[in-house]
Amino acid sequence: MTIKQIITSKIFLLGLLIRLLLMPFTGHWDIRGINFAVYNLPFKGITNVYEVASTGPVDYAVNVNFGRDYFIYPPLTYFTLGGVMTALKPFYGGEFVNWIQGYGNDLLSVITHPHVWRYLFLMKIPYLLFDFLALFFLLRFFSKGSQQRLALKYWWLNPIVIYLPYVWGQFDIIPTALMLVGVWLGSKNKPYSSALLFGLAASFKNYPLLLLPFLAVILGKNLWQMAKLFFVGLLPFILTTMPFWSHAFFRGTVLFSWQSQKMLDFMWAIGGFDGVYPFFIGYALIFLWTAYKLRGKSSSLATPMVMTLLWYYATTNFHQQWFMWIIPYLVIAAVRDARLRLIGLWVIGLFFFRLLEIQANVTSELLIWLAPAFDDLPKSRYLLSLGYDINRLRNLVNSLFMGTALFLSWYLGRDKDA
């Protein structure tokens, strides 16, 4: 499909309409928190947000409304979102600075600010750009028109793809789109461009660094080329972060953030004071299987990455927005194999059921911008807890996630050309 065919298709228009209808009225406090870090570049001319986070006063602006947790992303995140914000600055207007800094303990003034719907809409515009980029390259994975139309439907009308950026307000769509472009380039035998895109994606969220060794092993013709590919993949991350390496806050919170090491929370004791990490047991197995079975098979590039991400979700108390990373590859699998479509619905159901029971206030609370009363409704996890023990329920859902991940990994692994 050409760009013109895509943007004039009924599915595209419908998906765009849904996005536009949601963008101004919903959002988690996260989107305001992330943009509290982002606005420093366009509105204050500050290029080192980590300096703001480390030296800012413990007052409303830095600590109360957001905490320093919103300064944990690599610098390209702030420069990219800040770049778009700079371009849209005239539409934000000067009052945006006051809104993003907050009005002391008067949260109601933040929620019901006269321009709040405009701000939410503008803050989500970068997501729309990367969403379209992901869609465009997703369709490139297929040559048949019928498959492309199916992929368009499965991505553009996907409830998870609509929910995470436009309802919640998370920016995981950006690294997801860039990594997808990288996988596509890899499947077209462009290993160095592919590695660069992986590194670029890692410059927004670190997870593609975990997947880079798979790329090197599959696309590298020999050990030397594998090493080169790995280094080329690291290059964008190194270049974009290097200016900040001397900053202690950056080293402590971005390079080695606790969130990027959550997979180490799950450990099996093996005696003495030692243990083993189940995530890395699986990682090693997938890596060795890749080295044994998939070398030179560029069309299988996505397979070990999907398996690793699935294993990550299975063994880590992951943040729900991280599930975005895997969606393009699940869509590709579902388009190629009709038998997976019912399982796709199961995955979507599980995703939204997990949302209902986590602590992150991501159900009715996302509508507070429409009416503050939504924040006063009973929380979904509380309502669930009236019917069943919420801790058991969480464990139950985690177990279902693990089972699903294992099944999908087995399924993809048995078809080495998947």
Next chain:
Amino acid sequence: MHRLDVHQPLTTSLLHFGQGSRISQTFYSHRDNLDIVSICLRNPDRYQIPLQFVLSEGKQVVRSLDFNSANIDFQDCTKFQFPKVEDSANKTYQVEIISPKSTDPLSISPLILDVEAHTGTDYLGGVASLNDKDTGLDLHFKTFYHQSIQDTLVESLTQIPPRILADWGFFVFWGVLVGLILARLLKRNSK
């Protein structure tokens, strides 16, 4: 529904509060029908201490609840719900958590709970005290008032038109965008 009235956000401060102590916060209620005060007690060591929640106006106790710290963990804040105080608007109240002194003769040191607090005293409606001494902080707390669902709906819906008019420029742009896409969709459907 329980609607939020006062919210003093969290910072990194903690107050420590042991047996035989009382910790309090005064606040100004803007609405009638005050029925919940939320305070963030923390009990990481899972002590079992009898505690009392007391809401008073001046020296007069308005509501009180007995509870036990065994029901407090280290994640969620505790919502103390009581029969609504119908004429609570524009009045100052004091909320206190009281821990009686231990009667256990073997007890050698007081068991300590934590209470999350807000650095600074920028809440103008009241102050936090520990054993009647000003702490120099505010507690991290919320108060709620009862409102019928019908009143909530009316209040929420009537707020929307003036909010749209307050940013009409954006809504004209957004409306045209949505309208154009909708028109295109309907046109394609009618073919």
